[in-house]
Amino acid sequence: SQTIHQWPATLVQPVGSPLSLECTVEGTSNPNLYWYRQAAGRGLQLLFYSVGIGQISSEVPQNLSASRPQDRQFILSSKKLLLSDSGFYLCAWSVGTSGSYDEQFFGPGTRLTVL
Amino acid sequence: AQSVTQPDIHITVSEGASLELRCNYSYGATPYLFWYVQSPGQGLQLLLKYFSGDTLVQGIKGFEAEFKRSQSSFNLRKPSVHWSDAAEYFCAVGARGYSTLTFGKGTMLLVSP
Numbered sequence: 001s002q003t004i005h006q007w008p009a010t011l012v013q014p015v016g017s018p019l020s021l022e023c024t025v026e027g028t029s030n031p032n033l034y035w036y037r038q039a040a041g042r043g044l045q046l047l048f049y050s051v052g053i054g055q056i057s058s059e060v061p062q063n064l065s066a067s068r069p070q071d072r073q074f075i076l077s078s079k080k081l082l083l084s085d086s087g088f089y090l091c092a093w094s095v096g097t098s099g100s101y102d103e104q105f106f107g108p109g110t111r112l113t114v115l
Numbered sequence: 116a117q118s119v120t121q122p123d124i125h126i127t128v129s130e131g132a133s134l135e136l137r138c139n140y141s142y143g144a145t146p147y148l149f150w151y152v153q154s155p156g157q158g159l160q161l162l163l164k165y166f167s168g169d170t171l172v173q174g175i176k177g178f179e180a181e182f183k184r185s186q187s188s189f190n191l192r193k194p195s196v197h198w199s200d201a202a203e204y205f206c207a208v209g210a211r212g213y214s215t216l217t218f219g220k221g222t223m224l225l226v227s228p
């Protein structure tokens with residue numbers, strides 16, 4: 001069966017510090033991968049998605065970046081965090097089959113607080 | 116582009132009462148529709164999905180939803196709510212050929228004793 005992991009679960013970082021959040025998926029190959037952010041009362045905001053290694057699509061211009069160094073690994077990064085980067089970050093995956101679509105499966109999330 | 120509206124930010128229902136959460140979407144072709152549930156501090160779990168066929172779909176935990184093309188709606192229902200159903204519910208829309216989903220802003224369900 002497939003599983004998705006995110007770490008860390010909780011993170012408190014000072015403004016201006018770097019960020020690295022990691023997401024890995026097990027039990028599937030060539031998945032589509034997604035990073036979302038949830039801020040209070042704002043629902044889910046899609047930040048990045050990837051349909052393959054090295055292929056990253058950015059949905060929102062900001063000081064965050066994403067990378068996919070391996071097929072089932074997705075990393076969210078920042079060089080300098082802002083207060084507005086605080087939120088709950090969710091990674092998700094879906095079956096990467098051309099011409100079809102299926103649901104997204106979500107990880108447990110990372111709670112980021114920037115002080 | 117697709118869009119999703121969940122008009123109710125909060126809903127309070129008495130335990131044992133019926134529930135209906137509203138979802139309206141905007142998309143020109145046949146959409147793929149989903150309902151997810153999120154408990155505090157956790158990820159999202161899929162309740163049910165609609166791709167085609169029977170417009171009344173059954174999901175987990177006793178939930179069902181009905182696709183009404185004429186009303187561009189996909190409302191979630193449950194005949195009898197349990198205290199454990201208290202959570203935030205998200206409706207989402209996708210489309211064939213697209214790799215992403217568009218989510219509504221969510222409806223927080225509170226269950227009173």
